[in-house]
Amino acid sequence: MLRSSMRNVLWLGFFAAILVSWWSLYSMSTGMGLDLIGRPGPVAEAMRSMDPRMDMDMPMASFGPVFAMWAVMMAAMMLPTMVPALRSYDDLIASANGTRAGWLGLLLGYLLVWILFAAVIAGLQLVLLFAGMVDMLGIAKSRFFAAGLLIGVGVFQFTRAKELCHGVCHSPMTYFLTRWRTGFGGGVRMGLGLGVFCAGCCWGFMALGFAGGVMSLLWMGLATFFMVLEKLPQIGHLIMKPLGGALAAAGIIVIAYPVFVGG
Incomplete structure (x- = not known):
């Protein structure tokens, strides 16, 4: 009974963390004057027009606030994709020597x-901001830059690197059986390894935030949805390449029909 209660508490805490993260993102997005699909209102438009070199004190021109934003985004978007791995480990608690710790x-x-990935991509956002490639809201200023991201991420879906990283994320039980470690420290080591493979698999979906705005709830929701789909045992391997083709096609459309991205 105690073990069952602990299991329920941990899972409830896990899903509560996801909900809190998404609520935080919603609050940040609406607080910045954005609607649900990332379209800026008057306040957000004023932010977009600011030159970061003239407004160094603006929150979105400083590493701390940008990193905090990305860290919350990582929790909201990546925790749902970890459900298959946590469930697989849960099974090993009963059948092997896994523990709640x-x-x-x-x-x-x-x-x-x-x-760590949030820190890296926050730094990248500031580099792109001061290079004039994205605005204060992380939205690409050039449709060619946005299209390049879409095409690049789409092509990556066909690469061997994507296939290898996706194979681990798609089959966490195999990963555990080949790299099994016991106890809390062992869990941390396996989590680090799994996280590295997952980052190698999903980095492109994060980079696509610069195509339409890193605070677009539409992009965040779609990216999370497709990353979860890719990790489902039954269909994950079936959608990887079609999704890549769709992203590359979207990049070509952005070049040919500059409707959503200016420049």
Whole structure:
């Protein structure tokens, strides 16, 4: 009974963290004057027009706020994709020598990788901002840059690197059986490894935020949806390449029909 109660508490806490993260993103997005699909209102338009070199004190021109935003985004978008891995580890608690401490360690290690990724992509956003390639809201200023991202990420879906990383994310039980470690420390080590493979698999979906705006709830929702689909055992391997083709086609359309991206 105690073990069952602990399991329920951990899973409830996990899903509560996802809900809180999404609510935080919604609050940040609406607070910046954006609607649900990332279209800026008057306040957000004023932010977009600001030159970061003239407004160094603006939150979106400083590493701390941008990193915090990306860290919350990583929690909201990547925690749902970890459900298959956590469920697989849950099964091993009953059939092997997994523990609840190991379950928590697995989650912590995975989050640490994505927090590091948040720091890297926050730095990249500032580089792009000061280079004049994106605006204060992280929206591409050139349709060619946005199209290049779409085409690049689409092509990546066909690469061997994507296939290898996706294979681990798609089959976490195989990963555990070949890299099994016990206890909390072992869970952290496996979580770090799983997080690295997951980052290698999903980095492109994060980079696509610069195509339409990193605070677009539409982009965040779609990216999360497709990343979850890719990790489903039954269909994940079937949608990877069609999705890549769709992204590349979208990039070509953006070049030919500059409706959503200016420049």
